[in-house]
Amino acid sequence: MDAALPESLTLPSGVARIEWRRSSRARRVSLRIDPAGGAVIVTLPTRAPHKAGMALLMSHVDWVADRLAALPAAVRFADGASVPIGGLPHRISHVVNGRGAAWIADGALHVAGAPEFLSRRIRDFLHQEARRRLTEVTMAKASLVGVRPRRVTMKDTSSRWGSCAPDKSIALSWRLVMAPPFVQDYVVAHEVAHLRHMNHGRQFWALVEELTPHRHAAISWLKTEGTTLLRIG
Numbered sequence: 001m002d003a004a005l006p007e008s009l010t011l012p013s014g015v016a017r018i019e020w021r022r023s024s025r026a027r028r029v030s031l032r033i034d035p036a037g038g039a040v041i042v043t044l045p046t047r048a049p050h051k052a053g054m055a056l057l058m059s060h061v062d063w064v065a066d067r068l069a070a071l072p073a074a075v076r077f078a079d080g081a082s083v084p085i086g087g088l089p090h091r092i093s094h095v096v097n098g099r100g101a102a103w104i105a106d107g108a109l110h111v112a113g114a115p116e117f118l119s120r121r122i123r124d125f126l127h128q129e130a131r132r133r134l135t136e137v138t139m140a141k142a143s144l145v146g147v148r149p150r151r152v153t154m155k156d157t158s159s160r161w162g163s164c165a166p167d168k169s170i171a172l173s174w175r176l177v178m179a180p181p182f183v184q185d186y187v188v189a190h191e192v193a194h195l196r197h198m199n200h201g202r203q204f205w206a207l208v209e210e211l212t213p214h215r216h217a218a219i220s221w222l223k224t225e226g227t228t229l230l231r232i233g
Helices: 049-057 061-070 114-144 174-178 181-194 202-211 215-230
Strands: 006-010 014-023 030-033 041-043 082-085 088-095 102-105 108-112 149-153 162-164 169-173
Touching: 006 061, 014 049, 014 061, 030 049, 030 061, 041 049, 049 061, 049 082, 082 174, 088 114, 088 162, 102 114, 108 114, 114 149, 114 169, 114 174, 114 181, 114 202, 162 181, 169 181, 174 181, 174 215, 181 202, 181 215
Parallel strands: 014 041, 088 108, 149 169
Antiparallel strands: 006 014, 030 041, 082 088, 102 108, 162 169
């Protein structure tokens, strides 16, 4: 997929960033909102003219405006900002002369070093914390059903919270470390169940129910609050 130069669209609520993409797999022109960056993504099939995407975009201006307005406010990694870890708010505290990179203490996320490294160090810490916490839960659940993932990796995706590949590799969004534990528990259980059943049939869902009691509550939380996690950082 090749990305064209971003453009912008002036809406009553402000200027929206447009990103044009081409995909050999696309069969029609499509339009979606990138919740993480707040951009409008227009995807074109290989031979579709640019004007076809513009026509779709202009015919859905109200839809675009409504979707952008509905996005939660973006939260940047900065001194004094609050980010959830395990579903609990943690205030970011910049410790200029502190030792180490980042650590949790007294309900706060302390970050040492120069201000220009603050955001990267927070992201690195959350990524490492996600790997530690989610891998532990994954291996514990896998052992319950006598399976073992080939590997467990952390990714940053906007469309999936987790995935299980045919080679038994599990990938999880590092952003789940910010979600409540019951949400983490369900997503991990979902992917571990795929180690046994690479489908969403009755046996798969039965195994999910064995692995976690939080299926429905977690799905509901992700539908209502999941976008908030994508807007952090």
